[in-house]
Amino acid sequence: MDNSRVEEVLNAVAGYLNVRIDQLPVAASAPEYIAEKAVPIAFWAVDLGVFVHVGDQPNVIAGPDTTKLLTSDVESLLGGKLYVDPNPATAVQKMLAVIDAKRSALGI
Amino acid sequence: MEEKDQQDLWEELLAKFKSGKINRRELLRAASAVGMTAAALKLISLIETGRLSGPIASAASIPTKRGAYTVDPVTAALIKQAQKLKIELVWDRYLLKERNSRLEPTYATCINCQQGPCRKVNHGTCGMDADGIVSRNLLRETAAGTAAHLGHARRVATILKRVGDGSLTSAYSIKDEAKLNLIYDGLGLSGATTPKQMAREVGEATLGDLTRLEGTPSWLTYKANQERQNRWADLNQGKQNTTPINILPVGGAPEVQEGMHMATMGVNGDYVNFILRCARLGLVDAYCGMHAASGMQDALFGTPSLISAKSNLSVIDPDQINLAIHGHVPLLAEKIVEKANEYNDDPSHTTKINVVGFCCTGNELLMRHGVDIAGDYLQQELAIVTGALEAMVVDVQCVMPSLADVAKSFHTKIITTDPIGKQEAESPVQHIEFNPLDPNLTDAGIESVAKQIVDTAVANRANRDASKVFGDLKRPLRSEMEPSDLVAGFSTEQIVGALDAVNYSKGPIGLLVDKVKSGEIRGIAAVVGCVTPRDVYGYRTVEIVKGLIQNNVLVAITGCTAIVAAHHGLLKPDPTYPGIGSKLKGVLKAIADANGLTAQNLGVPACLHMGS
Numbered sequence: 115m116d117n118s119r120v121e122e123v124l125n126a127v128a129g130y131l132n133v134r135i136d137q138l139p140v141a142a143s144a145p146e147y148i149a150e151k152a153v154p155i156a157f158w159a160v161d162l163g164v165f166v167h168v169g170d171q172p173n174v175i176a177g178p179d180t181t182k183l184l185t186s187d188v189e190s191l192l193g194g195k196l197y198v199d200p201n202p203a204t205a206v207q208k209m210l211a212v213i214d215a216k217r218s219a220l221g222i
Numbered sequence: 223m224e225e226k227d228q229q230d231l232w233e234e235l236l237a238k239f240k241s242g243k244i245n246r247r248e249l250l251r252a253a254s255a256v257g258m259t260a261a262a263l264k265l266i267s268l269i270e271t272g273r274l275s276g277p278i279a280s281a282a283s284i285p286t287k288r289g290a291y292t293v294d295p296v297t298a299a300l301i302k303q304a305q306k307l308k309i310e311l312v313w314d315r316y317l318l319k320e321r322n323s324r325l326e327p328t329y330a331t332c333i334n335c336q337q338g339p340c341r342k343v344n345h346g347t348c349g350m351d352a353d354g355i356v357s358r359n360l361l362r363e364t365a366a367g368t369a370a371h372l373g374h375a376r377r378v379a380t381i382l383k384r385v386g387d388g389s390l391t392s393a394y395s396i397k398d399e400a401k402l403n404l405i406y407d408g409l410g411l412s413g414a415t416t417p418k419q420m421a422r423e424v425g426e427a428t429l430g431d432l433t434r435l436e437g438t439p440s441w442l443t444y445k446a447n448q449e450r451q452n453r454w455a456d457l458n459q460g461k462q463n464t465t466p467i468n469i470l471p472v473g474g475a476p477e478v479q480e481g482m483h484m485a486t487m488g489v490n491g492d493y494v495n496f497i498l499r500c501a502r503l504g505l506v507d508a509y510c511g512m513h514a515a516s517g518m519q520d521a522l523f524g525t526p527s528l529i530s531a532k533s534n535l536s537v538i539d540p541d542q543i544n545l546a547i548h549g550h551v552p553l554l555a556e557k558i559v560e561k562a563n564e565y566n567d568d569p570s571h572t573t574k575i576n577v578v579g580f581c582c583t584g585n586e587l588l589m590r591h592g593v594d595i596a597g598d599y600l601q602q603e604l605a606i607v608t609g610a611l612e613a614m615v616v617d618v619q620c621v622m623p624s625l626a627d628v629a630k631s632f633h634t635k636i637i638t639t640d641p642i643g644k645q646e647a648e649s650p651v652q653h654i655e656f657n658p659l660d661p662n663l664t665d666a667g668i669e670s671v672a673k674q675i676v677d678t679a680v681a682n683r684a685n686r687d688a689s690k691v692f693g694d695l696k697r698p699l700r701s702e703m704e705p706s707d708l709v710a711g712f713s714t715e716q717i718v719g720a721l722d723a724v725n726y727s728k729g730p731i732g733l734l735v736d737k738v739k740s741g742e743i744r745g746i747a748a749v750v751g752c753v754t755p756r757d758v759y760g761y762r763t764v765e766i767v768k769g770l771i772q773n774n775v776l777v778a779i780t781g782c783t784a785i786v787a788a789h790h791g792l793l794k795p796d797p798t799y800p801g802i803g804s805k806l807k808g809v810l811k812a813i814a815d816a817n818g819l820t821a822q823n824l825g826v827p828a829c830l831h832m833g834s
Contacts, residue, residue, distance in 0.1 A: 115374065115550075115582070116589075116833025118445070118513040120748045120778050122714040125447045126731045127738075134449055139738065144751030145762035146783070148599075149620060150367035152751050155512075157364060157504025159748075161469070162450060169762045170754065172360055176330035177353035180360075180493050191457045191467075192501065202762045206769030213745030213775065222739045 117155055121162065136163025136193030137220060139213040145169035145202060156196065163193025165212045167205050171198040284313040288758040291765060294789040295702040296534045300604040303692050309628055311603050316755035330355040334362075335487040350491060357496035358485050364500040365481040370619055371511030372474040373642075374551050376432055377658040378518045381553055383425025384663075385522070386418050393557065393668040394522055396421055402521040408444040421521070428514045434473025441517075442471070442509035454505065457498075469502040474510035477503060516833070519586065523556055526589035526713040526833060528720070530795070532705035533788035535601060537578050537594035540610040540691050545679040546596060547587065548580035549617030550834065554639055554656045555583045557672035558615065559591055565676055575679065580605065581620050582781060582834035588710050589833045595708075598782035600753045606634045609690035613679040617656075618643045620752075626651050633685040637675055652678065708793035709824075710831035712778075717830065723816040742805040744774040749829075753782045760786040767792050771828035774803035784831045797825040 128135050142159045144152055146169050159166045174180045189195040199205040235252050238244045244252075253262035284301050286293040293301075304311050330352035331341040340346035346355060384390040396402055396417045406420045409427050414420045431439040443451070451470070458464040471477045481503050484490050520526075538544050545562065547555045562575040578596035579587045587593035596605055599620050605611050606628045614625065615637040625636050629650035638644050639656040647653070656671045657663060694703050721730035728736065737743045747770050753760065763783050770777050771792075779787055787793060791800075797820060799807040810826045819825065 115371070115512045115516045115519070116585075116713075116780050117748070117750055118508060118516045119714045119832045120750075120780075121445065121508070121513075123717060123746075123778070125445075126714075126718075127735055128447065130731045130735050135447070139745035140747065141745065142748040142750065143766055144783075145749065145766050146754035146757070147751040148754050148756075149752050150363045151370050151507075151619070152367065153360065153364045153500070154368045154371070154504045154507035155750070157500050158508040159504075161454065161501055161504050161508075164748075167766075170756060171327065172363070173327045174356040174360055176328060177351075177356035177493065179353045180357045180497065183494060183497055188497070188501075192453070200757065200762065202765035202769065205762075206766055206773070209747060209770065210744070210773055210775070213747075217741075217745070222741070 124162070124164075131220075133220065134163055134193065137216060139216040139220070139222075141165045141167065141209040141212050143167040143169075143205065143209065145205070160188060160192055160194035160196065165194060165197065165209070167197045167199060167209055169198075169200050169202075169205070172196075284311065284317070285758050288761045291758065291761050293759045294534065294706075296536045296705070297601060297604065297759060297789070299694050299703065300535055300601075300607050300692065303694075304604065304607045307607065307631065309603070309607055309631060310624070312600055312622065312624070312755050313759070315624075332359070334358075334485075337487075348488065353493040354491055354496070357493040357500075358490075361481055361485045361496045361500050361503075364503045365478050365485065368474075368481075368503045368507040368511065369478050371507050371515070372432060372478065373618070375428060375474075375511045375515040375518075377551050377553060378515050378522070379425045379428035379432070381425075381658050382421050382518050382522060383429065386420070386422025386425055388418065390663075390665055390668075393665040394553075396521055397524040398521050401517070401525050405444075405517050405521060409440045410443070424518065424521070428510075428518065430473075431510050431514065432474040433476070435476055436472055438470055439473065439506075439509050441514045442505065445509060445513045446505075467498060469498055469505065471502050471506045471510075474506050477506040477510075519552065520713070523552065523586075524590050525715050526711040527716045528709060529589065529592040529711040530707065530709050531588055531592045531594050533595045533708050533785060533793075534705040535597055535604055535608060536695055536699055536703050537576075537596050537705045538605065538608045538610050538695060539576050539697065540608075540695050541697055542574050542576035543680055543683045544576050544578065544608075544611045545676070546578050546580055546605050546611055546614040547583050547593075548602060548614055549583040549621060549640075549643075550581065550619040551617045551640075551658070552583050552586035553658050554615075554617060554668075554672065554675075555579075555587055557668060558675055559587060559593060561669075561672045561676040565680070573683065575676065578605075580614075581785075583617060585710075585781065585784065585831075585834040589713075589831070590711075594705065595785055595788065598753045598785040600755060600759055600782075603628045606632055608692050608695055610686065610692070610695060612682040612686070613637055613675070615639060615675050616643065621645075632690055633682060633687060635678055635682050637678065639671070639675075654678070706788055706791050706794060708788040708831070709795045709827060710784075710793065710833075712830040712832050720813055720817055720826070724813060725816070737809050742774070742809050743776050744803075744805070746776050746778065748778045748780075749783050749787075750780045751783050753786050760790065763787060764790045764792070767829055768801055771802050771806065774806040776806060776809075777829045778832050779829050780832050781834060784829075787829055788831070792829045793827050793831055795819065795824040795827060797823055799825055799828070802828045 184196045239249045286298045329342045332355045333339045337347035399417045454470045457467040562577045566574045584595045588595045611634045613635040636651045638653045645651045718730045726733035814820045814826045
């Protein structure tokens with residue numbers, strides 16, 4: 115429920131800078147998601163334009179087009195996308211790379 | 223070949239492959255001999271690209287180490303105790319089940335109609351292809367998750383409305399009138415002159431959002447920024463010659479209904495359409511569910527502010543009467559805490575009640591009252607294994623049906639409360655109903671349920687078998703069994719308030735933005751969600767949080783993720799800022815200084831616990 119509070123902070127920062135949320139150097143991670151409730155939350159974060167790491171894939175890999183849509187193509191529609199990685203070390207590196215890329219795009 | 227033998231052979235091959243004893247070619251040759259080439263290819267690719275973890279152990283032992291990571295000593299000790307007592311835990315079941323289902327995620331499986339089940343196929347009987355099957359399954363999962371959050375918001379809105387219309391006058395009240403005012407204005411309401419009128423109208427507006435058949439939910443218009451609202455109204459915005467794609471939802475219940483409609487046999491065959499529906503339900507979940515529930519709970523019970531407490535199973539104290547509260551909706555939990563405090567205030571009661579929290583109801587009580595948090599989803603069975611838990615009261619969501627089985631070996635009572643959240647009625651389970659949706663619910667009824675629960679825990683203390691109390695919990699605790707110190711209460715208001723104390727010329731958000739610009743804060747990450755039995759307990763969460771804060775990324779954390787991070791000291795207000803990147807440390811220290819924390823030998827953690 116209180117994940118909603120995170121959006122309040124993101125909106126305040128995006129509003130102050132007059133940029134979109136997907137331009138901010140932010141990322142989300144659900145390293146150990148298991149509940150159904152986590153799935154709409156992940157979609158909402160993607161809707162907001164946030165890069166979302168999940169530690170387990172939703173059960174979609176049998177569908178190659180679905181997998182590609184969720185982990186890549188959806189970004190052009192909404193600004194966010196999913197990234198699946200059970201390995202915390204590489205997930206951290208990937209999140210840092212996303213944050214750094216957004217920083218340089220903002221010129222900071 | 224027998225199914226079981228095949229599984230065993232497969233296990234053996236995979237283990238050899240993972241440990242490098244055989245190479246890809248040898249694995250494939252062996253897999254081909256048992257007709258599993260396709261599965262082997264898929265698994266090799268998944269393991270090699272790190273998208274699927276391989277086997278981690280046999281069911282005989284629950285792993286507590288991975289690389290340099292070790293499970294916290296309190297949980298490790300209780301897992302050992304459970305094994306000694308031959309109590310089956312969530313990890314045992316996972317490891318047993320995993321042997322038989324590791325290939326499952328690589329199949330497109332549909333069990334929705336009577337032409338099937340259809341699995342391991344490219345097309346179902348109806349002709350749905352693999353993408354259609356998996357994206358439709360995901361829509362069902364999304365609709366279910368959304369329904370749970372809507373159910374939570376509905377319960378809170380109903381109580382808020384009833385506080386407002388005067389049909390409940392004493393059991394609940396408005397604790398944060400300023401927040402209620404903000405919400406009232408934010409939802410575009412006007413004309414009310416008293417907090418009660420506002421409460422009724424906010425409750426009604428929220429229930430209206432849950433059932434709205436046209437227009438946009440008022441909570442979405444209030445909370446989402448305009449740029450996003452425009453985008454959701456047309457995802458093809460600005461593109462020539464395209465049909466507008468609108469994912470702006472109407473009301474909560476109609477959206478879940480249409481989502482489930484879409485997921486029934488023979489409606490939609492376009493995977494993109496399924497996934498866009500999931501994206502739409504994400505908005506329903508956030509604005510009709512999460513934002514609404516969170517805001518109304520603040521109005522009813524207070525907006526969280528900085529508060530300290532302790533975490534982990536060793537907050538269960540054998541010298542007291544231990545009552546655990548578990549679930550997600552804090553309506554009854556608030557009343558139980560009140561009743562327990564009344565009991566404890568009576569000097570004739572020499573043995574006091576120790577209320578401890580689990581999961582998100584636990585997080586709610588932690589954020590607003592500093593109630594110690596005993597554990598997360600994976601630890602709920604271990605609370606009973608302590609042998610010192612008089613009762614565990616549950617509301618809805620994330621409650622393991624195994625609790626009753628574990629409780630059979632001890633004196634613990636499992637008390638279910640919500641009419642949709644019952645367990646099989648055997649001796650350890652007792653249902654004491656609290657139904658926030660019942661229009662006949664009265665103040666007296668609410669008080670009596672809360673008191674009955676507290677009385678049940680108190681009376682059950684006499685049934686405790688001292689010989690079953692886990693010895694390592696006896697006070698004084700050995701240092702490794704001590705619970706962890708933590709601070710929580712980082713609502714948006716508290717974060718802004720803490721930044722404001724720095725008195726920066728550009729204001730609190732200006733300060734945050736400038737620290738991000740300067741690179742002192744490299745970025746912000748929200749680490750959220752559950753704890754999984756698929757890996758060593760806490761490994762992924764703890765390692766990710768550590769990696770982020772070491773690299774100067776400020777972390778906002780919620781839910782079970784926050785609880786396991788707390789067990790590892792990551793929410794501790796440590797003035798030495800261990801493991802935190804030097805730039806981020808400087809920012810945190812400046813905030814701690816400005817808020818008078820450094821003077822009390824405290825720091826601000828790099829991991830801000832924002833709640834449930």
